[in-house]
Amino acid sequence: MSSQGAPIREADLVSSVADALQYIAVFHPPSFVRSLAAAYEREESPAARDAIRQILINSRMAAFGRRPICQDTGTVNVFVKLGIGARIETARPLTDLINEGVARAYTDPDNPLRASIVRDPLFGRTNTGDNTPAVVHFDVVAGDALTITVAAKGGGSENKAKFANLAPAASVSDWVVETVETLGAGWCPPGLLGIGVGGTAEKSMMMAKEALLEPIDMAELLRRGPSSPIEEMRLEIHERVNALGIGAQGLGGLTTVVDVKIRSHPCHAASKPVGLIPQCAADRHLTFTLDGSGPARLTPPDLSLWPELDMGEQSAGVRRIDLDRLTREEVATWRAGETLLLSGRMLTGRDAAHKRIVDMIRRGEPLPVALKDRAIYYVGPVDPVREEVVGPAGPTTATRMDGFTDLVLDATGLLVMIGKAERGPAAIESIRRYGAAYLIAVGGAAYLVSKAVKAARVLAFADLGMEAIHEFVVEDMPVTVAVDAEGNSIHRTGPSQWRRPAVTVKGSVPV
Ligand SMILES: O=C(O)C[C@H](O)C(=O)O
Known part of the structure; x- marks a missing residue:
């Protein structure tokens, strides 16, 4: 001591x-890998199953390759x-x-x-x-x-944190389920929900965050049944949220959350503060204790923990797209839900680059790169090491780019956007109007995605660091058409197809 x-x-x-x-x-964390592997086995939605497989393959690759x-x-x-x-x-x-x-x-x-x-x-x-x-x-x-x-804590899931001060008699479970339904897929499900109830505004948010650090034990809870009202509530929310059909990456499927964690604290008789913080598929946390006997000793997990999955027969029957010869006519033939393998040159650009591009367009200044008939990938990659051309480079939430989309499509002739999560109604309408398309890669599969990048260089806005505009040369990068040129969106059709009535949890108490 x-x-x-x-x-x-x-x-x-x-x-x-x-x-x-x-x-x-x-x-x-091993408990997350085990839960995800179980979700993969259970998943019936082909699109969600494929996304979970990519997340698991990526997790194993990261563990073996010691990369993010x-x-x-x-x-x-x-x-x-x-x-x-x-x-x-x-x-x-x-x-x-x-x-x-x-x-x-x-x-x-x-x-x-x-x-x-x-x-x-x-x-x-x-x-x-x-x-x-x-x-x-x-x-x-x-x-x-x-x-x-x-x-x-990743930015996409942190962005979806919510707080409410409910009436004392209001149902926390109802509020959580209704709120999760509004979050979209930017928080990169499947993941966890951290819920804090009571205390004060900041205390409930702190409890929600801390609850996410507990080990995942939903499978055990489902097996043994609840032994407290909080455990009943965890089961109820788990069931009701998964019944929404959101699924992995919002593609529609059986598993949106692998666990629901709840903490509570005494509070004022007039209040019922509730904090809700989702955790994305990049669940990352660790606890260590120092007692004067030296630094923390961290043992790597046993690598047999990960299921050995492969990408499957992806290329059979899948359309290959040459990004160097993109035409509006070809883009018009892509259908929402279709898988494409992209090869050729794409640009990158996310929040800060979009803000700068739009500011330049509004001032009538020439842009440093031509976007006409090109594809832009919303990504902020990790710097490369050793033989890599780029470090892990998964998609960022496209919804944040919605406010720029109409002007960029109109002023530049950009044809294709690649990101993750849903687009809002205005962006979908712009995509339809300009005959463009929005494609998604799997959020949380960043190291795997980076393996499709064969060359990378910074083209503009180098001062923005990871947010600079790069040019990637990709080979067979797998993506799914999320919004096609007719304005069909898989984030609308997928979840509604997989939505089901929630099974009432026996003996559940109104909370
Ligand atoms: O910053 C990123 O690369 C992604 C972000 O976490 C997001 O989910 O949108």
């Missing part, structure tokens, strides 16, 4: 945070439980030591992780370059050890 034994060394704390972040970037599961290596969330008797050999604030660990992990030359944090959210939005600062929460507890949980 540190109060009697050696104090916790500053260097051990920094290296443990760095090692833990590197670890979670490449290894899914997802290009979005997340905001670092840190939960510190500081024993009141813990002795730490440092004169620096703990948060500084944690941020030193974050910077070391994200700039590791062997496995650089993507820097996603912008310094000033309101104005400049310049990237800090090393993914600092982390969001750190402290709790002073009994004992003399220091327990730290690190989580890397």
